[in-house]
Amino acid sequence: MLKEFKNFIMTGNVIDLAVAVILAGAVGMVVNGFVSDIMMPIVGHFAGGMNFEDLKLVLSPAVVDAEGTVTTPENAILYGKWINAIINLITVGFVLFMIVKAYNKTKKPKEEAPAAPAGPSEIDLLKEIRDALKK
Numbered sequence: 001m002l003k004e005f006k007n008f009i010m011t012g013n014v015i016d017l018a019v020a021v022i023l024a025g026a027v028g029m030v031v032n033g034f035v036s037d038i039m040m041p042i043v044g045h046f047a048g049g050m051n052f053e054d055l056k057l058v059l060s061p062a063v064v065d066a067e068g069t070v071t072t073p074e075n076a077i078l079y080g081k082w083i084n085a086i087i088n089l090i091t092v093g094f095v096l097f098m099i100v101k102a103y104n105k106t107k108k109p110k111e112e113a114p115a116a117p118a119g120p121s122e123i124d125l126l127k128e129i130r131d132a133l134k135k
Contacts, residue, residue, distance in 0.1 A: 031095050035088045043087065052087075055080030 044050050056076040063072035120128075 027095075027099075028092075031092050032088065034095075035091045036084075039087065039091060040084060052080040052083045055083065 040052065044052065056078045058074060058076045060072075060075040062070050062074040065071050
């Protein structure tokens with residue numbers, strides 16, 4: 001029983017899936033680095049030098065005592081991180097689209113098997129039977 005289970009686990013499809021998961025993690029890290037280190041500074045530059053991570057809507061400001069320590073932290077909606085996540089999603093989607101498109105170009109189209117030669121029709125067979133019975 002254990003031997004059959006090992007054979008089932010080590011089939012090509014399972015190994016392909018494992019390799020795909022590992023590569024997807026690596027591609028994810030590359031794309032995240034591309035978005036955060038290359039794309040976001042460019043987008044921020046064209047948006048007037050702003051950093052989207054810093055964008056927030058302050059609901060209640062932080063309360064600081066006379067010594068400079070924060071007694072009540074700031075309560076804010078950090079919508080800049082959400083904008084970064086959307087840009088990240090669009091970039092990841094575009095990169096995956098380009099990878100799948102390039103992969104599909106490398107695949108050879110399946111050649112259709114030649115059609116089986118058409119045999120005699122039922123009418124032809126019946127005619128042959130009739131002719132054979134006449135003899």
